[in-house]
Amino acid sequence: MKKDLNFGRTELPPELQQTVRRAIRLEWFTIGYLVVTVSLIAAVMGNSQAMRAAWVEDMLALIPPIAFLVAVAIIKKPPTRRRPYGQHRAVGVGHLISAAALLVMGSLLILESAIGLVKGEHPPIGTFHLFGHTLWQGWFMIVVMLLLIPVPVILGRMKIKLAGALHDKVLYADADMLKADWRTSLGTAVGVAGVGFGLWWFDAAAAIFVGLSVVKDGVSNMSVAVTDLTDSRARTIEGNAPHPLIMAVENYARGLEWVQDAGARVRDQGHVFHTELFIVPKDGASLTLGQLQELRAGIVEMDWKLADVVVAPVATLPAEVHIGT
């Protein structure tokens, strides 16, 4: 019998625990894969700015899997007096750190390459001496970059499914980046091939292209991480719509005969939600502790993400809660 793998006090259904285990395995595999690619690129990169950019990108790609593994280890701990909301925010902190690293490194790559471009730096790419043959190093760069195209795409597709099931934004961001990684690999190969044709600026141009993709990842991740850490309304994993559970919670409460109106304030703690449900009881309805407990239990049963629920009876709904259609 395997040890239960939970997110703090939130008990995960067995199939979701399987999903977490699969995600952990995938992240370890990703780290192993990236260590291999980083070494491969380092072995052939020479003086190519584009190869250096690809190398930095793969180094940065190590951060999200590490952040995920650290977060999963931390959020196992249940809430305490000192940390009454649990440890779930570890996910958001990891996410923010990854985003900041992407943003800074991407900007540096662009800046460096742009300076090289303006100064007209011609990248020297020499040869390797292998098995009695002297071969242009550019061929090795191109072959390595082409070899690195397929695996990230497959890994990204596998992870994105798990990320959706776990409502894990770090995993989602990681998967999203991996899915787009083939473009930078191909771009780098094209950059080196261009240098081979005597077009020296191809190398810096490819490096800028890689840098732009890193910055784009940084900006989108930063925005999602900051939005969640600053208690915005919970959104779907893609981040483009309010989470349907908010509406579901409100509708459930409104469906009870003693409830006149209900509105919920739901924030994303990282995987799990923190729900504050305000209810306006019907005129003359007698409100008992049993009814409130029943309402709370009904919501907790709706979805594993809804373990932390507070129900507050009020005379009128606060203006800032989502009050339905």
Add this chain to the structure above:
Amino acid sequence: MAVAALTLMGCTSSGYPADPERTLDEVSGSTLRVGIVHHPPHVDATGPAPSGTEVELIEGFADRIDADVEWTVAGEEAVMTAIEEGDLHLGAGGFTTDTPWSTHAAITRSYVERAAPDGTVTEFVLAAPMGENQFLTTLEAYLDESSPEPQ
């Protein structure tokens, strides 16, 4: 088959990789302008004509591409700056892989390494123009062939 493919990839007369400034085309059958720094036994610039192991090495390369060598004796900074500005095609003077001039000139792979009595290994290199990759590739292929010890 694999060897044929590799040989094809190593073939530099095809113009791939190419020189953005056409250095190899320019010097082949013409004049190879070489800057040298006095540094025996690699380069001895005291006699009427330069001598030394690197001078011989470069004369062999010039033969290979059918070029005459025009020697310019100067200090290391002057040689490296002239290569960067395109006034010289090649620089020599006992430069090593630790040269601080790698932002001004393309440093070749080491053509030879020498161990000092205390065990430290020094690897010697030549300096070529930045990004002239056909020239650099041709030069390194020559260095590999004429290297006293395989690298």
